[in-house]
Amino acid sequence: MASSGSGYDLSSSTFSPDGRIFQVEYAAKAVENAGSALGLKCRDGVVLCVEKPIPNKMLLPNSSRRIHTVDTHSGVAVTGFVSDGRQVINRAREEAANYFETYGSKIPPTVLADRMGSYVHYFTLHGSLRPFGATSLLASYDPETNDASLHMIEPSGVSHSYFGCAAGKGRQPAKTEMEKLALHKPAAEENITVREGIRQLARMVHAFHDDGKDKP
Amino acid sequence: MSRDSNYDHHISIFSPQGRLYQMEYAFKAASSSSGLTGVAVRGADSCVVVTQKKVPDRLMDPTSVSHVHSITSKIGVLVTGLSADCRAQVQRARYEANDFRFKYGYDIPVHVLAKRIADIAQVYTQSASMRPLATVCLLIGVDDERGPQVFKVDCAGHYLPFYAAASGAKEQEAVNFLEKKVDDMKGYDLDQTVRAAIMCLGTVLGSDFRGNEIEVATVQGTGGKFTVMSVSDIEGHLNAIADDADA
Numbered sequence: 298m299a300s301s302g303s304g305y306d307l308s309s310s311t312f313s314p315d316g317r318i319f320q321v322e323y324a325a326k327a328v329e330n331a332g333s334a335l336g337l338k339c340r341d342g343v344v345l346c347v348e349k350p351i352p353n354k355m356l357l358p359n360s361s362r363r364i365h366t367v368d369t370h371s372g373v374a375v376t377g378f379v380s381d382g383r384q385v386i387n388r389a390r391e392e393a394a395n396y397f398e399t400y401g402s403k404i405p406p407t408v409l410a411d412r413m414g415s416y417v418h419y420f421t422l423h424g425s426l427r428p429f430g431a432t433s434l435l436a437s438y439d440p441e442t443n444d445a446s447l448h449m450i451e452p453s454g455v456s457h458s459y460f461g462c463a464a465g466k467g468r469q470p471a472k473t474e475m476e477k478l479a480l481h482k483p484a485a486e487e488n489i490t491v492r493e494g495i496r497q498l499a500r501m502v503h504a505f506h507d508d509g510k511d512k513p
Numbered sequence: 514m515s516r517d518s519n520y521d522h523h524i525s526i527f528s529p530q531g532r533l534y535q536m537e538y539a540f541k542a543a544s545s546s547s548g549l550t551g552v553a554v555r556g557a558d559s560c561v562v563v564t565q566k567k568v569p570d571r572l573m574d575p576t577s578v579s580h581v582h583s584i585t586s587k588i589g590v591l592v593t594g595l596s597a598d599c600r601a602q603v604q605r606a607r608y609e610a611n612d613f614r615f616k617y618g619y620d621i622p623v624h625v626l627a628k629r630i631a632d633i634a635q636v637y638t639q640s641a642s643m644r645p646l647a648t649v650c651l652l653i654g655v656d657d658e659r660g661p662q663v664f665k666v667d668c669a670g671h672y673l674p675f676y677a678a679a680s681g682a683k684e685q686e687a688v689n690f691l692e693k694k695v696d697d698m699k700g701y702d703l704d705q706t707v708r709a710a711i712m713c714l715g716t717v718l719g720s721d722f723r724g725n726e727i728e729v730a731t732v733q734g735t736g737g738k739f740t741v742m743s744v745s746d747i748e749g750h751l752n753a754i755a756d757d758a759d760a
Contacts, residue, residue, distance in 0.1 A: 304519060310644035311523045312535055316542030318595075318644070338574075407577075415604060418597040424524070424642045446574075454597030458577035459570075475572055 310424035320428055321421050324452035327430035328377035333465035333505070334363070335498050336374065336434040338447045338480060340488035343436035345374040346498035348467065348506055368393040370403050370438040376465040377431035377452070385433050385450070388416050406437035410448035410456045418454025428452045432464040467505040474501050524641045535645065536638045539668040542647035543594035543680075549580065550681040551591045552713045553651040553663045554691070554698060556706035559733035560653040560661040562591040563710040564681075565718070566728045581730045581741055585610045587654055588623055589730050589739035593681040594648035594668075602648045606630055623654035627664035627672040635670030645669070649680040653730075655737050679713070686717040703733050707742075708754050715754075724748035 305311050306319030313319055332348040347363040363382075364374045367389045375382030392412045396404035404412075413433060420426045435448040449464065450456040461475035478489060478497065489497065521528040525535045551564040568575045582603045583589045590606060592599035609629045613621040621629075630650060637645040645668040652664040665680065666672040676695050679687030690713045691698075698709060707729060715721060729742040729750075 305522065307523070310642060312538030312542055312644060312647070314522070314534075314538055314541070316538050316540070316545055316647065318542070411600070411604075414597065414600060418601055421597065422601075422643055422646075424644075448577075453595070454600070456600075458574035459572050460574060461572040472570075472572060480572065 308424040309421050309426060309428055318421065318453075321453045324377075324428035324430045328432045328452060328464055329466070329468075331377045331465045332363070333463060333467035333471060333502065334374045334376035334432070334434050335463045335467075335471050335475075335501060336436060336447045336449070336459065336461065337475065337478075337489075337494045337498055338445065338460045339491045339494040341445075342438075342491040342494075343445045343447045344491055344494040344498055345372060345434055345436050346495075346502060347374045347376065348465065348502050367409070367435075367437075368397075368403060370440070371406070371409060372436050374434040374436075375431050376434075378429070379431070381429040382431035382433060385413060385417060385429055385431060389413050389433075389435075392416075403440060405439050405441065406435065406446045406448065407439075407458070409437060410435055410450060410458070413448075413450045414454050414456035417450055417452065421452075421454055434462060434464065467502065470505045471501050474504075525638050525645075526641070533638060536669050539645040539647045543649050543668055544684060545682060546595050546647065547580075547593055548682050549593050550679065550683040550687060550714065550717060551580065551593050551649075551651055552677070552679045552687050552691070552710045552717075553591060553653055553665070553675070554677045554701075554706050554710040554713070555653075555661045555663045555675070556698060556701035556703065558655070558661060558735075559701075559703040559706050559731060559737070560655070560663050561703075561706045561710045561729065561731045562589065562651055562653055563707075563714050563727060563729050564591055564593070565714070565722075566726055575725075579728060579741075581728045583739045583741075584626065584652070585614075585620060586738050587620060587732065587736070588626060589653050589732060589741075591651040591653075591680070591730070592648050594646070598646040598648045602630070602646055602650060605633065606650075609633075622656050622658075623652055623662040623664055624656070624659070624674065627652050627666050627674075630666045631670045631672035633670075634666065634668060638669060651678055651680055653732050654739070655732050655735055657735055660735075661732070677709075677713075679717075683717045687713055690716050703731060704750070704753070707731065707750050708757075711747075711750060712754060721755075722751060724751060 305313035460480035463471035677691040724744040724747040
């Protein structure tokens with residue numbers, strides 16, 4: 298297996314002999330080393346949480362936000378190359394605005410997640426482009442079904458809907474903790490509320506945050 | 514073989530031996546990346562696609578994991594391969610089907626859609642800047658003139674109609690199983706077609722399924738709609754298969 302790339306990793310439009318696209322895998326690695334982003338689908342909403350490393354004490358505390366509004370009913374937390382993430386978010390904002398203009402109602406979460414996935418995927422197809430080194434966590438509310446949902450869009454363009462998801466440095470410990478919360482049992486009584494979700498996510502981030510590794 | 518220059522491994526140009534390496538690698542990605550196997554069977558008046566439903570992460574919402582999609586209300590597809598490529602393939606197929614309906618005023622026949630997807634796939638194998646989409650599509654539908662149709666479209670732009678076809682990791686084993694039954698299949702009704710497809714998957718994967726571990730979708734009868742089977746109906750078929758096996 299040519300697992301070190303060795304020439305097949307120079308562009309998105311090249312498959313390796315064992316059928317992998319290394320550029321996409323490397324883009325995912327860029328996300329793995331970045332500050333964590335976590336999301337939880339609670340019974341009455343979705344919580345997004347981003348670990349924001351502070352590389353420089355001179356930084357104004359509320360600057361360089363990692364969670365962005367896409368529309369009145371949607372927000373996205375991004376991790377990885379934040380500048381790449383900004384592009385994805387700008388596109389999501391355009392998609393949401395366009396949808397409203399065309400159809401007269403707010404873009405449903407699944408449609409928005411699909412569009413973001415398609416956009417990110419496009420950059421994995423052409424040799425003249427590189428994939429986005431960013432994963433987006435989309436929290437969105439659907440007025441038709443009266444339910445909120447959480448989607449994660451990865452650098453490969455894959456997007457799924459989740460009960461709980463994590464990306465970045467602390468994703469492994471975070472996912473282990475999330476599985477303990479039994480979020481996949483959607484019974485309303487057993488599931489946690491957003492208030493509780495905020496505390497849980499804050500607890501998780503606090504547990505695995507390492508001050509010594511504060512790099513953006 | 515060792516005389517191949519390196520460039521032909523990187524972009525879609527011919528090797529001195531006349532091979533297109535990038536296309537071959539795309540096939541590898543399509544069959545092995547997801548680890549899933551898909552089976553499609555055509556009966557007397559219906560067709561069926563079956564695949565495993567593997568949810569890779571317990572935190573993932575299972576309703577968002579599906580490889581079976583409708584293209585129009587009457588044509589459905591089972592796509593295997595790289596997830597994001599599969600999604601792009603389905604989007605494009607839907608666009609093409611709708612564009613056809615708009616331009617010509619009638620629903621796109623299965624074989625026309627298959628040809629269109631195949632032609633688009635071929636273009637990617639001939640351009641340097643774009644890579645082929647690592648997907649294999651099994652299209653099903655019932656044509657007004659030709660009856661039930663199963664088409665397999667792959668990364669190279671091949672498209673062929675089949676009595677039964679398979680794709681993915683265990684494609685070869687599935688095809689071996691299906692070849693033994695192909696003469697009987699031509700007379701199968703819907704239930705028999707579904708069970709043949711499920712049995713093929715079960716034999717090839719060497720395991721029994723529960724209703725929520727496989728996805729089944731069918732189209733039956735001229736003008737029939739593409740329907741994804743519910744878990745309870747799947748379990749009905751699984752029970753019938755088990756009963757037959759015991760009997």
